Amino acid sequence: MPESVRLAPSILAADPLRLIGDVETAVRCGADELHVDIMDGHFVPNITYGPALVRALRRAFPALWLDVHLMVSEPARWIRPFAEAGASALTAHVEALRSPDILSDIAGLGVRPGISLKPATPVAALDKYLPQAEYVLVMTVEPGFGGQKLMSDCADKVRQLRERGYRGRIGCDGGVTPENAPALAALGADTLIMGTAFFRAEDPRKTADAVHAL
Ligand code: DX5
Ligand code: ZN
Numbered sequence: 129m130p131e132s133v134r135l136a137p138s139i140l141a142a143d144p145l146r147l148i149g150d151v152e153t154a155v156r157c158g159a160d161e162l163h164v165d166i167m168d169g170h171f172v173p174n175i176t177y178g179p180a181l182v183r184a185l186r187r188a189f190p191a192l193w194l195d196v197h198l199m200v201s202e203p204a205r206w207i208r209p210f211a212e213a214g215a216s217a218l219t220a221h222v223e224a225l226r227s228p229d230i231l232s233d234i235a236g237l238g239v240r241p242g243i244s245l246k247p248a249t250p251v252a253a254l255d256k257y258l259p260q261a262e263y264v265l266v267m268t269v270e271p272g273f274g275g276q277k278l279m280s281d282c283a284d285k286v287r288q289l290r291e292r293g294y295r296g297r298i299g300c301d302g303g304v305t306p307e308n309a310p311a312l313a314a315l316g317a318d319t320l321i322m323g324t325a326f327f328r329a330e331d332p333r334k335t336a337d338a339v340h341a342l
Pocket of ligand 1: 138139140141163165197269270271272273274275276301302303304321322323324325
């Protein structure tokens with residue numbers, strides 16, 4: 129496991145008209161990566177961004193780790209466009225997959241492969257994917273919207289994954305705050321996605337420092 133917990137601010141909670149400034153704030157506060165939520169209006173009841181935004185972020189922030197969370201019904205169709213746009217990691221949802229091949233396809237494009245699961249999906253559904261997944265993104269809210277409350281029974285999946293011997297990175301996504309972060313880290317999470325708790329904070333640096341002090 130990495131030594132310190134990584135903070136991944138989610139731009140879903142940023143101000144779309146001030147996006148570059150918000151991302152600069154995240155970088156200045158020591159964000160370890162940027163979480164970019166891709167929603168297709170089908171896999172989840174909301175729509176967000178396409179590869180063009182990832183390309184623009186990559187151009188503006190050449191060294192920033194871009195963690196692209198694919199909440200889409202056809203992830204296989206989107207991995208190449210997002211890889212070519214400059215994603216560092218591509219995380220697909222197990223509910224949208226039929227085989228683990230997509231993870232090796234992602235790796236073949238030079239991008240780190242991750243797998244995510246919705247609240248109702250048990251950890252056992254990941255079994256055949258774990259050997260090839262460098263990252264597991266545990267959804268701690270129903271995907272689709274920011275600003276929801278963390279579901280603590282979902283967070284327990286982090287413990288279950290570690291108990292199964294999974295040694296890759298584990299992130300928690302949804303409703304993560306500086307208050308619940310210590311419990312998530314204690315369960316074995318090493319990456320915390322924060323939308324609202326970071327971008328809507330009065331002092332985002334304080335939020336970042338709290339995560340890095342874990
Ligand atoms: C939810 C997204 C999350 C979201 C988290 O579907 O996957 O990444 O941005 O936002 P907060 O931290 O506000 O719950
Ligand atoms: Zn996300």
